[in-house]
Amino acid sequence: MLPFESFSYPFFDLNTSADHRALVSAHLATPGSPIPGDHTRGLRALYVHIPFCDSLCTFCPFVKSVGTPERITSYLRALHIELQTLGATPRMQAWEIDSVYIGGGTPSVLTTEQIAALMAAIRANFRLAADAEISFEFEVKSVSPEKFAALAELGITRVSFGVQSFDPTIREMVHITATLDQVYNAIGWAGEHFANTNLDMMVGFPGQDHAHARRDARLAAESGIASVSTYPVDYVMTLPGWQDRIRSGELPRPAALDERSRMFHEARQALLESMGEQNMYCFGPSDAPATRYMFSTLYGGYRDEAVGVGAGAYSFIRGLAWMNDADERLYAKTSGSGLLPITQSSPYHAYEKGLVFFPKRLTFDMRDLDVLGLGDVYADRIEGIVTAGHAELVGDTLRLTEPGKLVYSELMAHFFADPQQRLYQRIVNRLSQQVGVIDDHEWQAGADRVAAMGASNALPGASSRTRGKRLPLVGTPR
Ligand SMILES: C[S@@+](CC[C@H](N)C(=O)[O-])C[C@H]1O[C@@H](n2cnc3c(N)ncnc32)[C@H](O)[C@@H]1O
Ligand code: SF4
Numbered sequence: 001m002l003p004f005e006s007f008s009y010p011f012f013d014l015n016t017s018a019d020h021r022a023l024v025s026a027h028l029a030t031p032g033s034p035i036p037g038d039h040t041r042g043l044r045a046l047y048v049h050i051p052f053c054d055s056l057c058t059f060c061p062f063v064k065s066v067g068t069p070e071r072i073t074s075y076l077r078a079l080h081i082e083l084q085t086l087g088a089t090p091r092m093q094a095w096e097i098d099s100v101y102i103g104g105g106t107p108s109v110l111t112t113e114q115i116a117a118l119m120a121a122i123r124a125n126f127r128l129a130a131d132a133e134i135s136f137e138f139e140v141k142s143v144s145p146e147k148f149a150a151l152a153e154l155g156i157t158r159v160s161f162g163v164q165s166f167d168p169t170i171r172e173m174v175h176i177t178a179t180l181d182q183v184y185n186a187i188g189w190a191g192e193h194f195a196n197t198n199l200d201m202m203v204g205f206p207g208q209d210h211a212h213a214r215r216d217a218r219l220a221a222e223s224g225i226a227s228v229s230t231y232p233v234d235y236v237m238t239l240p241g242w243q244d245r246i247r248s249g250e251l252p253r254p255a256a257l258d259e260r261s262r263m264f265h266e267a268r269q270a271l272l273e274s275m276g277e278q279n280m281y282c283f284g285p286s287d288a289p290a291t292r293y294m295f296s297t298l299y300g301g302y303r304d305e306a307v308g309v310g311a312g313a314y315s316f317i318r319g320l321a322w323m324n325d326a327d328e329r330l331y332a333k334t335s336g337s338g339l340l341p342i343t344q345s346s347p348y349h350a351y352e353k354g355l356v357f358f359p360k361r362l363t364f365d366m367r368d369l370d371v372l373g374l375g376d377v378y379a380d381r382i383e384g385i386v387t388a389g390h391a392e393l394v395g396d397t398l399r400l401t402e403p404g405k406l407v408y409s410e411l412m413a414h415f416f417a418d419p420q421q422r423l424y425q426r427i428v429n430r431l432s433q434q435v436g437v438i439d440d441h442e443w444q445a446g447a448d449r450v451a452a453m454g455a456s457n458a459l460p461g462a463s464s465r466t467r468g469k470r471l472p473l474v475g476t477p478r
Pocket of ligand 1: 053059060061104106137138139140160161162163164200202231232237238239
């Protein structure tokens, strides 16, 4: 596993001083054109960010804070204006939305009336497909049987929440304040209204060992939830305050990366004993589709596109990717005045994106290589991983093998386009300097494994540390 794998792709080049708002406005002013010769329709998603939680978990790097009723009201006013401004653009007028993801933060801290008004604003400004998946993230302290009934009534189709661990010691250590009784109650209530329910787990917490990880996975599988997502704790993208407490010895030092990688794969195996494998992180009924927003769009191919609204939201539409202001109050001020609240943008031409995320999705349609003009560029890299036994070809499908699953994140880096290699390296160099809880040899070992997959694509190690200011992480990784 690589020390830093929760990235969005392509990486932003932050060394630009362009007029980002003007670039985005121009991009949205045309309906867009299809990829020449490509007749496959990509998926389109709308992401809506609610940056408020009722309590904060120490590991969580997402844009969030504990809001007051006044701040939530003024944020929602700005969000409605952004939905209107964006929805009125020619590009959005031409879109049909396949999935909506209302995430955070914790959208369930909103009142039922606020959620109803938000859903009405989404439907008034965007055209949703008849079978659109509408996901809603919740946290167990802010739900009730009545609230789930109202969410179902509003047309929400999937609800998801984070348990992270069933171990009371770990939960307390990371400041998760909900009790396990509240967790089980919420699973029961959610199941009464939704077939598609999901809970998130994390593997590799400080002090966690293999037995913990397996037990946690089993408890998740037996909890009555329809699907379980399990993620390795990402110590790179996590909050600096938490890293400091680990560095200072206040918290136990987490197991080494290789050890955590083994724990993650043991947790996966434990889930597979009773659930089907939907992708690298998600387990559930084999016939049920995994999150359309997450695994078909965010981790999808170049033809899949998403637009994000709210503080820190990330958008990628072929040609251009951009980010909204991550400061919730500045966001509210800018958006409230009718301007698009954009602070960063970057050219976005990543035909190889489907290959980069293929190891997370487990399969790749080889017919896309020629349609997207990648055949010559990637033939050697694909042959290399097939020869090494990391993938196999079954008809037109490239499929990750069991040995390939053990190095899935290195395989993602193997498919980076060369300019993206350099940007990734720059990010890793800066992050390695500021993180400190990842040892130099862990960065180097990951880089060596990528290099071993094909010399043309070698990532230099990050041991020559550079000083740098904290780099904002791109997007909403999950
Ligand atoms: C942004 S949270 C929103 C869910 C909701 N607020 C909750 O906590 O129930 C989405 C998921 O991201 C994952 N996550 C957060 N911080 C992470 C980290 N440092 N490394 C890996 N996954 C993380 C957790 O599994 C979490 O449930
Ligand atoms: S994991 Fe969820 S509840 Fe915890 S701080 Fe992050 S967004 Fe908030």
